Amino acid sequence: MTTPPPAPDVRQFLNDESPVDLIEFLNGLFYVERVAREEGIDEGTPVGTTYFEELWGEDSPESTMALAVAAVLDPNDERKSRTQEILASREHELPAWAEGLTQASIGEVIESTQYAGDIVYYALELAIPGSEPVAVNVSIDLTETNGAIYDCFATALPLDAVRDVMRRNEDQERTMTVPVAGLKKVLSNALYLDEITIPSHENESWPLNRPLLTWVISLLPDNEAPANGQTFAAARARQENDDFSDRDKVLKEFLKAEKLTGDDRDAAEQLFEIASNYTMADLLHWSPLRIEIVLDTIARKVIAAQDYLETFPLVLERLLVWSKKQIKRPADLHTRLMEELEEQHKNFAKEVTEEPEYAEGTIGALLQKGRPRLDESPLPLEALNTEDLSPELVDRVKATGKQILRWFRTHQTADVEILTATRRLLHDVAVVRPDLISDPRYTPAQLGALIVLVTYDNSLVLIDEDSVLRGFDLAEPIDEEVEDFFEALDDIDEELARPAGYFLTSEMRRRWNVVYKTT
Incomplete structure (x- = not known):
């Protein structure tokens, strides 16, 4: 993959009435480059850079047209800057749309939802001066990947034509024009989820068109969706603000x-x-x-x-x-x-x-030992205890505690009891597994996210892991690390012998007593 494919004849795009086909071609080049990088098979100069070096050196209408599109699409920022510098020195008669790319904007937006609810579809009017109508179609998977991008592609069609296609689809429940407000956040989050989802959804146009979607997102306004809106963007915004x-x-x-x-x-x-x-x-x-x-x-x-x-x-x-x-x-x-x-x-x-196996100290292990009646009184607000910790851990634990407190102040559904439970767990992990707290692989933010996730999961209080990651400003998943902290519950149970329900909220203990009909 170190040798680029033969440079295609981009002259075929010179007479196009829109950049749709050239966008698809260049996205294919960027995709090949990305795959080569991710699979570690591109050991030399990236294939895209080799190709663009040819375009930089060829002062012609064809190469200039291709560079005009690359100047808005290229995911390589350094290469994009170089392309923009070269474009500024070129003087060629180009298709009108090539001149209009830098003035592109998003016009009307259509949202279409299914009766089944698996996917929400958007069609965005990509207004490019000098181009025939272009619609960018983006869909989000609400079920299998819980909010990641499902597909994205551009079509040389007016938005009304796309709307007609959507309305004729019997699987679609509702197709309507929606405000653009809030859409940037929805699509940005979906793109982020696609990046961290393994494996991500793939088809003939996705993730090939990731550069196109990234460009489209950059054209959207930053304003929030209306608080009481009836669109998916508005509903998603409420959920992310812990409004259920x-x-x-x-x-x-x-x-x-x-x-x-x-x-x-x-x-x-x-x-x-x-x-x-x-x-x-x-x-x-x-x-x-x-x-x-x-x-x-x-x-x-x-x-x-x-x-x-x-x-x-x-x-x-x-x-x-x-x-x-x-x-x-x-x-x-x-x-x-x-x-x-x-x-x-x-x-x-x-x-x-089937009889499952549970780690000691978890609620599952507690159930298998019997069904004791748990005290239903609320957990009191407790300060983070660091008095019995080794001196080298105190600063680390306090920094993690600050990260947890910062998260709780912005997470509306988190209450005092959950905060106390996280502080108890952080302290006990520091006592029985100091190696986890001092591990240089973890930042205080990562430690805080891990403690929060384990506390919620152990209490059977459901929480969206992605929202926790975003709340702690983390970009990478931490699934494997969570298991390490769950294993620490075994050591806590053996060494500290905490009473049943020590990490559980009063509501969880009440539900325990109701469900298991304890006496």
């Missing part, structure tokens, strides 16, 4: 309509928490894949008595039937959902009857 009123409204209506009480009500509340944390669609829209993901997550994550676990598929069935009426779900989709639920119910029953 959309979810809670649907839950309240469902509980009232179905008159759920007791275990059924508790199961419905947990079902809604899990579905909204592990998939991004709202709770009225379901797909076969979402049913599989949610029931599989419940089977693996919810530790409870057998009779309580068996209520989840039954409650989900009632939710599917009820939500069908609310959104007027098409009959064929509803039939597929019920068939998938029947199949996944069998898998769920098999999964929850």
